Amino acid sequence: MSEALSLAEKFKAKSQQQAKTIEQEVENATTQLNSFMTAKLQESETIIKQGMDSLDTSNEQLLTTLAKHQTDMSTALDTYMSNVQAHTTKHLNQFAEDIEKTIEAYTQHIAQLIEQREDRIAKVIKSEMKKWVIVTSIVAITVMIFGMMLGAMLVNKFSKPTYIIQKSQPQSQTQQPPINYGQR
Numbered sequence: 001m002s003e004a005l006s007l008a009e010k011f012k013a014k015s016q017q018q019a020k021t022i023e024q025e026v027e028n029a030t031t032q033l034n035s036f037m038t039a040k041l042q043e044s045e046t047i048i049k050q051g052m053d054s055l056d057t058s059n060e061q062l063l064t065t066l067a068k069h070q071t072d073m074s075t076a077l078d079t080y081m082s083n084v085q086a087h088t089t090k091h092l093n094q095f096a097e098d099i100e101k102t103i104e105a106y107t108q109h110i111a112q113l114i115e116q117r118e119d120r121i122a123k124v125i126k127s128e129m130k131k132w133v134i135v136t137s138i139v140a141i142t143v144m145i146f147g148m149m150l151g152a153m154l155v156n157k158f159s160k161p162t163y164i165i166q167k168s169q170p171q172s173q174t175q176q177p178p179i180n181y182g183q184r
Helices: 004-055 059-158
Strands: none
Touching: 004 059
């Protein structure tokens, strides 16, 4: 049972470690994205201020620069989401493998415990059966000897010579003479 608790503790520690790693990677990626976006927004603000301050800058040039910054920000956001998804997927797959290994180890441990208990039960049953076989054999032999002695006593006590009395029956007058098979 302590092995199962040990496995559970290892699993818990590994899970916490995985969660911290994912959280740290998401935090790092978010910080980088935040820094990038802040820098780009400041750059956009500077461009807009320059455009407003200098009326010489054409409206088209301003819109082109803003579109480029918007594209850069969109690309950065897509990259951020892809990186977070890739790291999260990697760690979740590792986590799933760890869970599978833990369950397999626990299953093997339980199977081993069941096998050990079955072996102990079989040994106990075998030892008990030996005792019962010996006891029942002794009882059977004792009952057989007692039965033979009782039978012998009964035979001696109740056996008396039996006389058979035959009553003669009158022979009928129409009796046929006996057939002699020796003559022809």
